Amino acid sequence: MPKKTSSPKRRSGCPLNASVEILGDRWSLLIIRDMMLRGFRSYKEFLESYERIATNILADRLRKLVAHGIITTERDPSDGRKLIYSLTTKGIDLAPVLTEMVLWAAGHEDTGNQTLVRLMQKDKEKFLAAVRQRWAEKSIRSTAN
Amino acid sequence: MPKKTSSPKRRSGCPLNASVEILGDRWSLLIIRDMMLRGFRSYKEFLESYERIATNILADRLRKLVAHGIITTERDPSDGRKLIYSLTTKGIDLAPVLTEMVLWAAGHEDTGNQTLVRLMQKDKEKFLAAVRQRWAEKSIRSTAN
DNA sequence: ATTTTCACTTGCATTTCACAAGTAAGATGG
DNA sequence: CCATCTTACTTGTGAAATGCAAGTGAAAAT
Numbered sequence: 001m002p003k004k005t006s007s008p009k010r011r012s013g014c015p016l017n018a019s020v021e022i023l024g025d026r027w028s029l030l031i032i033r034d035m036m037l038r039g040f041r042s043y044k045e046f047l048e049s050y051e052r053i054a055t056n057i058l059a060d061r062l063r064k065l066v067a068h069g070i071i072t073t074e075r076d077p078s079d080g081r082k083l084i085y086s087l088t089t090k091g092i093d094l095a096p097v098l099t100e101m102v103l104w105a106a107g108h109e110d111t112g113n114q115t116l117v118r119l120m121q122k123d124k125e126k127f128l129a130a131v132r133q134r135w136a137e138k139s140i141r142s143t144a145n
Numbered sequence: 146m147p148k149k150t151s152s153p154k155r156r157s158g159c160p161l162n163a164s165v166e167i168l169g170d171r172w173s174l175l176i177i178r179d180m181m182l183r184g185f186r187s188y189k190e191f192l193e194s195y196e197r198i199a200t201n202i203l204a205d206r207l208r209k210l211v212a213h214g215i216i217t218t219e220r221d222p223s224d225g226r227k228l229i230y231s232l233t234t235k236g237i238d239l240a241p242v243l244t245e246m247v248l249w250a251a252g253h254e255d256t257g258n259q260t261l262v263r264l265m266q267k268d269k270e271k272f273l274a275a276v277r278q279r280w281a282e283k284s285i286r287s288t289a290n
Numbered sequence: 291a292t293t294t295t296c297a298c299t300t301g302c303a304t305t306t307c308a309c310a311a312g313t314a315a316g317a318t319g320g
Numbered sequence: 321c322c323a324t325c326t327t328a329c330t331t332g333t334g335a336a337a338t339g340c341a342a343g344t345g346a347a348a349a350t
Contacts, residue, residue, distance in 0.1 A: 011195075011196040011197070012195045012196050013256050013257030013258065014175075014178075014195070014196075014256065014257065014258055015246070015247040015248075015249075015250035015251045015254070015256040015257075015258060015261075015262060016174060016175065016178050016243060016246055016247050016250065017175060017196060018250040018254045018256050019246035019247070019249060019250040019254075020171055020172075020174050020175060020246070021171065022250075022254075023246075024169060024170055024171045024174070025169055025170070025171075025337095026165055026166065026169045026170075026338095027165075029161060029165050029169070030159075030161065030162060030165060033159070033161050042296085042297090043296070043297050043298075044295085044296065044297080047297095050156075050157045050159070051156040051157050051159075051162060052156070054338075054339050054340065055297085055298070055299085055340090056298085056299075056300085056338085056339080056340090057337090057338065057339075058297095058298090059297075059298055059299080060337095069253075079295095079296085079347080079348070080346080080347055080348080081295070081296045081297070081346070081347045081348070082295095082296065082297085082347095083296090083297070090253045093249055093252065093253065094249060096245040096248075096249070097242065097245040097246055097249055098161060099245075100241040100242040100244075100245050101160070101161055101164035101165070101168075101242055102160045102161050102164070103160075103241075104160075104164060104238055104239060104241070104242055105160035105161065105163040105164040105167075106160045107238065108214075108235045108238065109160070109163045109164075109167075111158050111159065111160040111163050112158030112159065112160075113158065113159055113160060116160075117160060170306095171307095187327085187328090188327070188328050188329075189326085189327065189328080192328095199307075199308050199309065200309095200310095200328085200329070200330085201307085201308085201309090201329085201330075201331085202306095202307070202308075203328095203329090204328075204329055204330080205306095224316080224317070224326095224327085225315080225316050225317080226315065226316045226317070226326070226327045226328070227316095227326095227327065227328085228327085228328070
């Protein structure tokens with residue numbers, strides 16, 4: 001059973017508004033992309049991603065994503081300094097959103113990464129299944145919450 | 146032929162990054178929702194939408210959406226004060242993005258507008274076809290640019 | 291024991307945002 | 321045809337979010 005008792009003062013009950021309030025900024029979806037498509041799982045990896053997010057913004061976004069139940073954190077058992085971030089099912093369920101945003105930009109803007117785009121265009125459903133599968137293999141824990 | 150010669154300083158060539166730079170704020174997608182789903186076409190209608198956007202932000206977002214080729218403006222021939230905003234094909238092509246964001250929030254957050262959600266869930270493709278059809282009827286001009 | 295790595299926090303300047311008020315051009319009513 | 325209203329904005333101001341540089345504390349590596 002998904003659903004969540006609505007957080008305080010939301011501007012409206014529209015589902016699109018909910019999505020926009022949670023994900024509508026210049027960084028959150030890029031962090032999710034890095035986890036979903038590139039397998040990034042630590043603060044350091046996110047920091048070193050191409051778009052160069054600032055440290056305070058990254059910490060803030062990770063905190064908010066955890067608060068919204070999109071990702072979870074755990075200590076790395078083999079290195080007590082490291083935190084491992086994982087997507088929850090709620091996070092993995094953003095795959096179709098990311099896919100459509102990629103396909104839209106690829107069709108209307110001048111962008112790179114054409115191999116990824118071609119894969120998505122060729123068979124969207126197959127691509128989504130692969131993402132879900134890959135994540136299920138990597139971490140049993142991440143789908144639990 | 147779509148595509149556009151890349152705008153100045155983009156953070157990266159990733160298509161998702163392009164989408165996020167264009168649409169990643171708390172208002173742009175709500176304006177597009179109002180046009181696509183509710184048929185809003187004037188400044189005043191957007192202003193009176195439930196989430197209560199501020200006048201300066203609305204003007205700024207409309208300007209940016211025009212600059213990105215997602216909407217166009219024309220004078221209302223029957224009232225010289227009014228401007229009519231229309232979605233371009235690039236704008237209509239955002240329908241799948243909106244749909245996936247609505248379905249994600251509907252599945253994981255406590256939201257309203259269940260009739261719309263149910264319609265989308267029942268047959269996504271049929272819903273998208275209906276949106277495209279409805280827009281094509283309303284305005285031939287909007288699909289031209 | 292010292293240095294390095296990791297995941298942050300703090301401070302500060304800049305940008306964006308929200309809210310209230312004002313404006314100019316065109317429409318409407320008497 | 322003149323005052324009033326409507327529409328689509330702009331301007332001003334304070335608050336909040338962002339970006340950058342530097343610093344911190346705990347754990348790991350040397």
